[in-house]
Amino acid sequence: MTKPVLIVGGGPAGLAAAHSLASIGQKCILVEKEDRLGGAPILSGYAKLVPSGEWAKDAIGGMVSRVENNKLVEIKTGTIVNEFSGNPGSFSAKLSDGKTIKASSAILSTGFTHFDSVNKPEWGFGTFENVVTTTQVEQMISSGQGVRCPSDGRKPKRVAILLCVGSRDRQIGREWCSKICCTVSANLAMEIREELEDCHVYIYYMDIRTFGLYETSYYWRSQEEFKVKYIKARIAEVTQKDDKLIVKGEDTLVKRPITIPFDMVVHAIGMDPNVDNMLISTIFGIDLEPHGFIGKQNSYGDIGATSRPGVFIAGAATGPESIDDSIAQGHAAAMSAYAVAQGAGKVAAE
Ligand SMILES: Cc1cc2nc3c(=O)[nH]c(=O)nc-3n(C[C@H](O)[C@H](O)[C@H](O)COP(=O)(O)OP(=O)(O)OC[C@H]3O[C@@H](n4cnc5c(N)ncnc54)[C@H](O)[C@@H]3O)c2cc1C
Ligand code: SF4
Numbered sequence: 001m002t003k004p005v006l007i008v009g010g011g012p013a014g015l016a017a018a019h020s021l022a023s024i025g026q027k028c029i030l031v032e033k034e035d036r037l038g039g040a041p042i043l044s045g046y047a048k049l050v051p052s053g054e055w056a057k058d059a060i061g062g063m064v065s066r067v068e069n070n071k072l073v074e075i076k077t078g079t080i081v082n083e084f085s086g087n088p089g090s091f092s093a094k095l096s097d098g099k100t101i102k103a104s105s106a107i108l109s110t111g112f113t114h115f116d117s118v119n120k121p122e123w124g125f126g127t128f129e130n131v132v133t134t135t136q137v138e139q140m141i142s143s144g145q146g147v148r149c150p151s152d153g154r155k156p157k158r159v160a161i162l163l164c165v166g167s168r169d170r171q172i173g174r175e176w177c178s179k180i181c182c183t184v185s186a187n188l189a190m191e192i193r194e195e196l197e198d199c200h201v202y203i204y205y206m207d208i209r210t211f212g213l214y215e216t217s218y219y220w221r222s223q224e225e226f227k228v229k230y231i232k233a234r235i236a237e238v239t240q241k242d243d244k245l246i247v248k249g250e251d252t253l254v255k256r257p258i259t260i261p262f263d264m265v266v267h268a269i270g271m272d273p274n275v276d277n278m279l280i281s282t283i284f285g286i287d288l289e290p291h292g293f294i295g296k297q298n299s300y301g302d303i304g305a306t307s308r309p310g311v312f313i314a315g316a317a318t319g320p321e322s323i324d325d326s327i328a329q330g331h332a333a334a335m336s337a338y339a340v341a342q343g344a345g346k347v348a349a350e
Pocket of ligand 1: 012
């Protein structure tokens with residue numbers, strides 16, 4: 001009889017891992033610190049997802065129901081792991097609800113933390129009401145409220161989306177590219193244009209990284225079909241005059257200062273390491289990589305291996321990842337964890 005696999009974190013990566021394991025008959029225990037499953041797309045109320053165009057509540061909600069309805073998955077929400085010890089095939093974890101569980105292997109799918117835009121004060125978030133983040137615009141759309149200026153509820157006529165907020169910024173210690181925010185922003189720009197036909201949407205960028213096939217369906221489509229305007233610029237500051245926000249900077253293509261008024265400014269926030277990572281690293285005895293994400297070994301051996309044998313990793317816990325890649329990594333880590341669980345089961349039976 002094999003011991004269950006412990007999965008920590010119930011976002012897209014953890015849900016994929018749980019589904020994979022259960023579908024091949026392996027019992028698992030899914031521990032999630034919040035009171036519901038679904039990870040960032042559900043907890044932060046994302047709207048339509050890239051690249052499927054499906055509503056997050058349907059797409060990821062479907063993954064949640066599939067796991068909740070599987071008897072081989074024991075779910076513990078509102079719970080964290082406080083202690084973890086043992087060896088591959090025979091781990092022991094003490095949970096915050098006081099229970100101790102046995103596990104053959106573990107998968108950490110603890111995800112990321114959204115960048116907090118107050119750490120970029122010169123761009124107006126936290127000072128001016130109509131400076132918001134991409135997650136707030138996602139929530140406005142997914143709640144059915146529509147895109148409105150928080151100050152007075154009016155429909156914005158001009159919206160600026162500022163890319164790379166909290167990413168690719170050495171001054172605030174965040175060198176990494178968050179990978180998905182160019183595409184998410186192009187998608188949001190099209191959603192705004194779809195809802196508010198007379199609203200002009202501008203995207204301020206350093207470089208556009210709508211990677212792979214997203215170049216056609218997001219970068220070019222947003223310009224050609226939805227008339228979204230792109231400005232390559234270095235932004236100096238966002239200020240306010242009467243009910244307008246003023247974005248000041250330099251157009252780096254023509255090398256001239258530009259000052260444009262807007263009704264709403266949106267920060268395309270990046271993906272920070274999970275704020276729990278130091279604790280997770282200590283409890284599970286695993287290394288972090290230099291930026292503070294959870295370190296993973298190269299992919300040529302066991303997929304998703306960490307510095308500790310028998311403990312695997314998947315999704316945005318390893319660094320910025322898209323949902324599709326987080327799901328793929330969840331399935332792959334499940335294979336690695338299953339091999340450990342089965343190996344231990346065989347030894348016990350012999
Ligand atoms: C504004 C925005 C929009 C985005 N839109 C898209 C999109 O349209 N398409 C796309 O592909 N990607 C999108 N992304 C990226 C997407 O959010 C991630 O790819 C995805 O959430 C990663 O899934 P995950 O399961 O690895 O992590 P998460 O979604 O972060 O889930 C991690 C889970 O672990 C839990 N957890 C954390 N710490 C602990 C702990 N110590 N103990 C127990 N549980 C814990 C969390 O509560 C959470 O439920 C977007 C990102 C942003 C910032
Ligand atoms: S994906 Fe685009 S917006 Fe996000 S950090 Fe990379 S370049 Fe900046």
